[in-house]
Amino acid sequence: MIDRKAYRTISYGLYVIASRLPDGRKAACVANTFQQIASDPAKVSVSLNKQNATTEAALSSGKFTASVLAQSATMDLIGPFGFHSSLDTDKFDGIEHDVDACDMPCLTQDCVATFSVDIEQTIDVGSHMLLIGSVTSARVLSDQPPLTYAYYHEVLRGKTPPKAASYQGNDSPASGESDATAAESEAAKPGEIRYAWRCTICGHIEYVDELPDDFTCPICGVGREFFERIEV
Ligand SMILES: Cc1cc2nc3c(=O)[nH]c(=O)nc-3n(C[C@H](O)[C@H](O)[C@H](O)COP(=O)(O)O)c2cc1C
Known part of the structure; x- marks a missing residue:
């Protein structure tokens, strides 16, 4: 085992x-x-x-x-x-x-x-x-x-990326990953302007109009303050 x-x-x-x-x-x-x-x-x-x-x-x-x-x-x-x-x-x-x-x-x-x-x-x-x-x-x-x-x-709430030797799959409960995947399926249809949030640390994009105050990046773990709003 x-x-x-x-x-x-x-x-x-x-x-x-x-x-x-x-x-x-x-x-x-x-x-x-x-x-x-x-x-x-x-x-x-x-x-x-x-x-x-x-x-x-x-x-x-x-x-x-x-x-x-x-x-x-x-x-x-x-x-x-x-x-x-x-x-x-x-x-x-x-x-x-x-x-x-x-x-x-x-x-x-x-x-x-x-x-x-x-x-x-x-x-x-x-x-x-x-x-x-x-x-x-x-x-x-x-x-x-x-x-x-x-x-x-x-303390820094950092995550382990897939290329790290110690990576073992997503090291936070799978919820963050599945939320992101579900949200991505709601991405903008052609011609429709929608907003999303991009993590300025790791580049992850969260396809929601607003991020909750306590949101943390499912990829690198940083807080909402590291996200910038983008058009998609
Ligand atoms: C906490 C942490 C630990 C990491 N440990 C390793 C490691 O031991 N070996 C490795 O190859 N990458 C590790 N990585 C991943 C690399 O730093 C990452 O893939 C980086 O973007 C590679 O950059 P490069 O392609 O410019 O070399 C780690 C990343 C983090 C955040």
């Missing part, structure tokens, strides 16, 4: 993994799977979805940075890195960041530390690639507490 709830008892931190695509563009994503796996020499690993732009960037450059998010990180910062593609947007635009000695981007805003890693081994683990490497530099950026996965879920 496998009780899927057991997976939810595993503790993680939250990190922004960044690298550079072959054309020089920056790629970055949120990951909860960065960890130290050996001490001498210091080795780390991260598990990245094969469909992420960041995975392509890391595999092609052979390098990545991992920035440890602080508890001060908000959904405004986490949302673009965790729910959007680096192919569509420069996630670092307007965000404090730096580059390491190898010109790899690294997030510094709301981060407690950042690591630069040379990839030495890759293991295909199905949906994800496990990237293993040596730390070439490490810096402490602040003495704030690091953001934990539990804090992200319980």
